Amino acid sequence: MSHSSINNMLACHQCDSLLPMPLLAEGQKAYCGCCGATLFSKKKDAINRTIAVAIAGLLLLFPAILLPIIGIGAAGLYNDASLVGCITLLIDTRNYIIAFAVFMFTIAIPTVRLFTALYISLCIRFNRTKPSLLVFFRSYHILDTWTMIHVFFMGVIVSMYKLSALADMTIGGGLLSLVLLLLCSTLVSVTMDQHSIWHKLEETIE
Amino acid sequence: MSNKALSAGLGNCPQCHKLNVMHTEKQACSRCKTLFFARKPKSIEYTLAWTIAALVMFIPANIYPMMVFYTLGKPDASTILEGIAIFIQLGMLPVAIIIFIASFVVPLGKIIGLFTLMYSSKKPTKLTLKQQGKLYHIVEFLGPWSMLDVFVVTVMAAVVNLGFLTSIEVASGITYFTLMVVFTIFAAESFDPRLLWDNHQKHNHNTVTPYKEYKNTDDKCHDK
Numbered sequence: 323m324s325h326s327s328i329n330n331m332l333a334c335h336q337c338d339s340l341l342p343m344p345l346l347a348e349g350q351k352a353y354c355g356c357c358g359a360t361l362f363s364k365k366k367d368a369i370n371r372t373i374a375v376a377i378a379g380l381l382l383l384f385p386a387i388l389l390p391i392i393g394i395g396a397a398g399l400y401n402d403a404s405l406v407g408c409i410t411l412l413i414d415t416r417n418y419i420i421a422f423a424v425f426m427f428t429i430a431i432p433t434v435r436l437f438t439a440l441y442i443s444l445c446i447r448f449n450r451t452k453p454s455l456l457v458f459f460r461s462y463h464i465l466d467t468w469t470m471i472h473v474f475f476m477g478v479i480v481s482m483y484k485l486s487a488l489a490d491m492t493i494g495g496g497l498l499s500l501v502l503l504l505l506c507s508t509l510v511s512v513t514m515d516q517h518s519i520w521h522k523l524e525e526t527i528e
Numbered sequence: 529m530s531n532k533a534l535s536a537g538l539g540n541c542p543q544c545h546k547l548n549v550m551h552t553e554k555q556a557c558s559r560c561k562t563l564f565f566a567r568k569p570k571s572i573e574y575t576l577a578w579t580i581a582a583l584v585m586f587i588p589a590n591i592y593p594m595m596v597f598y599t600l601g602k603p604d605a606s607t608i609l610e611g612i613a614i615f616i617q618l619g620m621l622p623v624a625i626i627i628f629i630a631s632f633v634v635p636l637g638k639i640i641g642l643f644t645l646m647y648s649s650k651k652p653t654k655l656t657l658k659q660q661g662k663l664y665h666i667v668e669f670l671g672p673w674s675m676l677d678v679f680v681v682t683v684m685a686a687v688v689n690l691g692f693l694t695s696i697e698v699a700s701g702i703t704y705f706t707l708m709v710v711f712t713i714f715a716a717e718s719f720d721p722r723l724l725w726d727n728h729q730k731h732n733h734n735t736v737t738p739y740k741e742y743k744n745t746d747d748k749c750h751d752k
Contacts, residue, residue: 332547333533333540336661337725340531340538340547357661357725362545392687399693403686411686412698419703423710424682427675456560460543467713470672470679477679483623484680485687489694520544524559 334359368515369443375513376440379506383433386503390494391478394485404496405429405474427470432507435465439510442519451526459519466511471504532729534722539566571720572646578715579642585708586635592701595681599694607701608632608677631677631705634670638712641667642719649723652731657724664721671716674709678702 330343336359344352344361351363386405393402403411405428412421438458445451478497485491533540539550541557542564548557550566557564568574593605606614608631615624641663647653648660655663681702688696 329547331538332545333538335540335542335545336664336721337657338532338534338540338722339725340533340536357657359661391683394687394690396690397693399690401687401689403683403689408682408686411689412682415685415698417698417703420678420682420698420706423675423706424679427672428679460560460562463543467671467717470675473672473675474679476673477676478683480623480626480676480680481683481687483620484684487618487620488688517545520546520559524546 332361334361362517363515364518365513365515368513368518369447371513372439372443372510373447375506375509376436376443379436379503379510380433380440382499382503382506383429383436385499386496387429389496389499391496391500392482392485393492393494394489395492396489402492402494404494405500424474427468428474431465431468432471432503435462435469436507436510438462438465439514443514446519446522449526451523455523459516459523463516469507471500471507475500475504532725534566534726539564542568567722567726568718568720571718571723572649574718575642575646575715578711578718579639579646582635582708582711582715583639585704585711586639589701589705589708590632592704593699594677594701594705595685596697596699597694598697601692605699608705627677627680630673635674635708635712638667638670638674638716642712642715645719645724649727652727657728660724661721664716664719664724668716671709671713674712675706678706678709 331340332343333340334354334357337354337357339354339356341354341356341361346352346362346364348364348366352361353359354361388404388406390402390404390407393400395401409421409425409429412418412424438461442455442459442462445455478500482491482493533547537550539548539555540546541548541560541562543562544557544560546557546559548555554563554565556562590608593607594611595606597604597606608627612624612628612632615621615627644653644655645660645664645667648655653660681696681698685696685698688694
């Protein structure tokens with residue numbers, strides 16, 4: 323098997339079928355003919371869009387984490403909570419495992435993931451690829467599974483529904499920021515063209 | 529049947545999906561430098577271990593209360609199923625359904641799904657390959673969604689904190705629940721879906737090439 327032929331082939335990550343490397347136009351997707359899994363897709367203007375979305379996401383992180391998300395009032399008393407407030411309360415009540423899980427899944431991993439996406443895109447945009455990018459991009463793949471902002475947001479919605487029956491509920495600025503952050507976090511996965519980034523890294527490093 | 533990378537002495541990098549010529553059982557990807565195997569080693573064993581751990585955690589997660597509701601100082605603890613029963617009594621059927629699906633049906637379904645996948649990668653089953661592939665996709669996709677109840681309880685406990693009047697406290701059940709969700713995600717991660725196709729080929733064609741046969745004839749193509 324010669325060098326050129328192995329670079330023009332790929333194996334499906336789900337069923338391991340050997341397939342010829344498809345040539346895609348922008349906006350097209352390749353599927354495995356054997357099992358139907360998505361192989362990869364080629365995206366429009368991927369680098370610029372990823373930079374824009376990742377910057378927006380990183381800026382939105384601060385209000386989403388620090389501003390109160392929802393609050394309730396009853397009989398003259400009022401209380402609200404932000405994402406950080408939830409975690410500090412869990413630590414105060416000695417639920418360290420949940421506190422750690424919530425912190426990792428809703429703050430730490432999304433932050434690192436957005437930062438990684440921005441850093442890689444910026445480096446490729448300005449042609450400054452270096453071997454350390456391989457480590458960054460590999461970690462991006464792993465972090466993808468563990469980002470749970472969307473689940474947290476759904477949790478907030480369910481809590482709102484529950485609380486609205488219980489007491490007077492108010493919505494804080496944190497909720498809006500959280501919605502926008504969720505939008506950015508999802509859009510990064512949509513705009514990021516992993517296949518062509520790997521290809522570019524392979525071409526420029528070495 | 530189509531050609532498999534394994535029988536051609538090739539391996540797919542799990543991280544960047546680059547096709548590599550396998551020289552040894554374990555090697556670094558020529559593109560992203562990840563150390564990998566042609567198939568995840570001991571995939572079924574790891575998946576089985578994590579799934580059993582998750583199943584064990586499922587028991588205390590349902591026995592112990594998820595949260596304690598204090599009204600005027602009077603505590604009222606409720607487990608997952610009790611909480612759902614309360615919502616049905618209060619007439620909040622949509623919430624009851626969401627919570628029931630997210631925190632009872634999905635985790636249990638995931639554990640059953642993982643056992644089915646492990647069985648189908650060893651023995652021939654009635655499920656077609658497409659269904660098995662779809663099952664794996666569903667199990668993988670559902671992973672984070674089981675955390676819904678944990679987040680709901682966390683937000684509720686942080687917001688409902690009006691001193692003596694009403695307050696909600698997180699109880700021990702939720703810790704076990706979190707561990708169960710994390711364990712099922714680990715189980716799905718350690719499962720190698722390619723084993724399903726390997727098994728299918730083994731039982732239907734009997735033309736599997738020996739597992740550890742790597743072509744060492746062309747060494748140049750590994751180093752770029």
